[in-house]
Amino acid sequence: MTKSFADDNRLHEATARIRRFLDHDRPDTPCLVIDLPTVRDRFTAIREALPRVAVFYAVKANPAPEVVELLAAEGSCFDVASPAEIDLCLARGAAPGAISYSNPIKKARDIAYAFGRGVRLFVSDSEQDVRAVAEHAPGSSVLLRIVVESRGSTYPFGKKFGCAPEMAADLLRLAAELGLAPLGVAFHAGSQQLDPTGWDGAIADAAEVVLKLRAEGLPVTTLNLGGGLPAAYLERPPAPAEYGAAITAAIERHFGDFTPRVMIEPGRAVVAESGLIRSEVVLVAKKSYTDEQRWVFLDVGRYGGLAETEGEAIAYPLETSRDGGPTGPVVIAGPTCDADDVLYQHTVYELPLDLRAGDFVDLLRAGAYTASYSSVAFNGFPPLATHCVR
Amino acid sequence: MTKSFADDNRLHEATARIRRFLDHDRPDTPCLVIDLPTVRDRFTAIREALPRVAVFYAVKANPAPEVVELLAAEGSCFDVASPAEIDLCLARGAAPGAISYSNPIKKARDIAYAFGRGVRLFVSDSEQDVRAVAEHAPGSSVLLRIVVESRGSTYPFGKKFGCAPEMAADLLRLAAELGLAPLGVAFHAGSQQLDPTGWDGAIADAAEVVLKLRAEGLPVTTLNLGGGLPAAYLERPPAPAEYGAAITAAIERHFGDFTPRVMIEPGRAVVAESGLIRSEVVLVAKKSYTDEQRWVFLDVGRYGGLAETEGEAIAYPLETSRDGGPTGPVVIAGPTCDADDVLYQHTVYELPLDLRAGDFVDLLRAGAYTASYSSVAFNGFPPLATHCVR
Structure with a gap:
């Protein structure tokens, strides 16, 4: 239980495996390379940190078929967002259940x-x-998602998802009337949740709904903790065990005598650290003779898979093919003609002073929310390709 | 010269042609439908407003092959961002020159x-x-882009592109030394530039560089006005003729006796008004019993082609299959599990009170910067399909 989200030795080995593949196969850049042993390792760490919790991998984080296949073989369940993701999971070994x-x-x-x-x-x-589930998926189980305040999250979820707890309770009662199994309550504590206690308030709200409905005789059993488990980018979150302990304690505290079934839907925490995006430096330039910082333009940008650099929310660790010598401050931008395609101009990055066109810049821990976000053809650039190493 | 960017009769006819196609062919939603006569009409209006200016269509705004083919047949030139866009233009009838x-x-x-x-x-x-152009495209013509202050633009361009004018002058001198033709100066006044005088300051800066180099004997001849011509969304910009008059006057004022060759690179102004995105209402919901506004979820969102709703910068006019009755305020969001996939929560939209799942919501003037932006498969949803009507 001492594995951190950023186990340096394992990550070092993973990066070495990925670089061997890149050196040998020399795929076109930019590309994302996923180290499958790291996916297995992260999945295992989460399962060990939350031993009585059913893990549903959030496919949207990285729908590479090899990733889904590996996780299905490991016994993961799957959180899907669309029919295409259902087809993908079934084709790669997941059971419908x-x-x-x-x-x-x-x-x-x-x-x-x-x-x-x-x-x-x-x-x-x-x-x-x-009502649509009752009509088109009769007899199925349904969880009602409640809206929560998310603090400590890099991406708080706002009000797009979930409803007020009292409405969720009414809808679970309605589900039962319509012949569905009113399974329980779901929420989302916000993506990249850096505070292990960030689930506490939502667990309290969910427990209140569950316990009230159980007191009425409704067979509500389940708590869905949603996503939010973080990955290590430039900043390093606490270890999975700390999250496991905090979440387990919160459940015991708020549910009291009743022990709910619990599920969790991690995406980022399973795949982010497994991925490396190799990009090529297209251009290094200054804009005037008095500029103190250089602009470094990569062949990957916001529309080529780095959507999460919007607002500089996610800051990927960078390594270059010239690391080791003196460095200086840079602005980092993507290759399109879009002025918004700038990755980092406020986050402080320093890159080698001798970096030049044709050099590589590797974006580490980029396995989540990258390739599947990329534009189909913006500016004529193809979407980010994914390769997997074993 | 009285055509506006939002000629209501013509737009009404275009929308009717698009709806006849949708009623007859019933393509899957969401989809973008481009009315090709409107593309021709907008291109013609720009050419008439700037009769001595070479129009280079910015392919990135909408790379549909039918659009490129039509514009090539009309005699347009093309502004491209990548090898794939070059291949597209050549395949659809553009000459390399x-x-x-x-x-x-x-x-x-x-x-x-x-x-x-x-x-x-x-x-x-x-x-x-x-230096790379001199080495890999010897003898070619080169324009140097200068960075400008953009006021009045919905998308100011910041410093990603362009260099200081004195550096541009030096680089034009260098280009000549390296055997390139030092053609002139380019800039970008900011996308969706709503002020017809918004080009003035940049034209002054460009003229200073051009006239100085000509005085030195360098055969610099050309001014590239870049993009920025606007389209009519919820707000209606002045007519093309006003832009033409303001730009022509600025060129005469700042260039004096010398008459430069002039080129312009419109994208949005050519194609935005030709396009309609048909979406289907997936869900209408309130989040609590006290909510005054409904949430309307469409099957198209920020990652399905509506990238320009980031920050609610572009506000598309909406029409629904239930228009006519009473309306009420809404938040409008997309179909993915991403909390950022919310289109409008600050811009005031009212939609019919009886709007429900399965109804259509059409986003008008959505022909620019939509389909080519869409994610390849985020959340398992396919990219936005494009259809063209003649």
Whole structure:
């Protein structure tokens, strides 16, 4: 239980495996390379930190077929957002019963499709969706997502998802009336949640709903902790064990005598640290004779997979093919003609003074929320390719 | 010369043509439909407003092959950002001499590729790029982009592109020494530039460089006005003729006796008004019993082509299949599990009170910077499809 989210030796080995692949195969840049042993390692660390919790991998974080296949073989369940993600999981070895259709925004025909493929677990946050699940996936289990205050998260979730706890309680009662199994309550504590106690308030709110409905005789059993487990970027979060301890303590504190079934939907924490994006320096330039910092333009940018650099929210560790000598401050930007395609101009990065066009810049811990975000063809640049090493 | 950017009769006819196509063909939603006659109409209006200016369509705004083909047939030139855009233009009827490789961020091998395909006009803003053009596209023409203050623009360009005017002058001298044709000066006044006088300061800066170098005997002849011509969204900009008059006057004022060759690179102004995105309502919900506004979730969002709703910068006019009855305030969001996939929560939109799942919401004037931005597969949703009507 001493594994951290950034176990340096293991990450060093993973980076070495990835670089051997890059040196040998020399794929076109930019590209994302996933180290599959690291995916297994991170998944195992989370499972060990939360031993009685069912882990549903959030496929959206990285839908590479090899990643899904590995996790299915490891016994992971899957949190999916769409029919295409259901098809992917089933094709790569997941059982329909191991899938949660956790997107509360679903077309009726997509619910029907999921049901036809054997999916029987849905997350809702509205009357319309509960009624649609009852009609198109009769008899299925449903979790109601509540809106929570998220503190300590790099990406607080606002109000897009979830409903007020009293509405969730009513909708669980409605679900039961409509012949669905009112399974329990879900929430999301915010992505890249750096505070292990960041789940506490939401667990309290969820417990209140669950215990109230159980007192009424409704067989509500389950708490879905959602996503939010972090990855190590430039900043290093506490170890999975600390999250496990804080979450376990919060559940015991707020649920009292009743022991709920618990599920969690990590994405970033499973795959981020497994991935390295290799980019090539396209241009190093100053804008005037008095500029103190250089602009470094890479062949990957905000529209080529680095969407999470919006607002400089995620700061990837960088390594270059010229590391070792003196460095200086830089602004880092992508290759498109879009003025917003600037990665870092406020976050302080220093890169080698002799960095030049054709050199490599590797973005570490870039396995989550990158390749699948990339634009289909903005400015004529192709989407980020993914390669996997074993 | 009285055509406005939002000629209501023509736009009404265009929308009717698009809806006939949608009613008849019933393509899957979401999708973008481009009305090609409107593209021709907008291109013509710009050419008439700036009769002595060479129009280079910015392919990145909408790279649909039918759009490029139509514009090539109309005699447009093309501003491209990548080798793929060069291939597209050549395949759709553009001559190599009608192409400007206007992205100042270019790999050496991409310059060589462009040269091999016959491209002889490049825009640079750095010594490295000028030297790379000289080496890999010998004898070509080069424009140096200067950085400008952009006021009045919805998307000011910041400092990503361009260099200080004195550096641009030095690089034009260097270009001549290296055997390139030092053609002139380029700039960008900021995208969706709502002020017709917004080009004035940049034209003054460019004129100073051009006239100084001509006095030295360098055969600098050309002014590239870049992009920035606006489209009509919720707000309506002045007519093209006003832009033409303001720009023409600024050129005469700042260049004096010398009459430069002039080029312009509109993208948005050519294609935005030609496009309609048809989306389907996935969910209408309230988050609590006291909420005054509804949340309307569409099957298109920020990662499905509506990237320009970031910061609510672009506000598309909306029409629904239930328009006519009473309306109420809404928050509008996309279909992914991403909390940032919210389109409008500060911009005031009212939609019909009886709007429900399965209804259509059409986003008007959505022909620019939409389909090519969309994610390849975020959350498992496919990229936005484009259809064209004639």
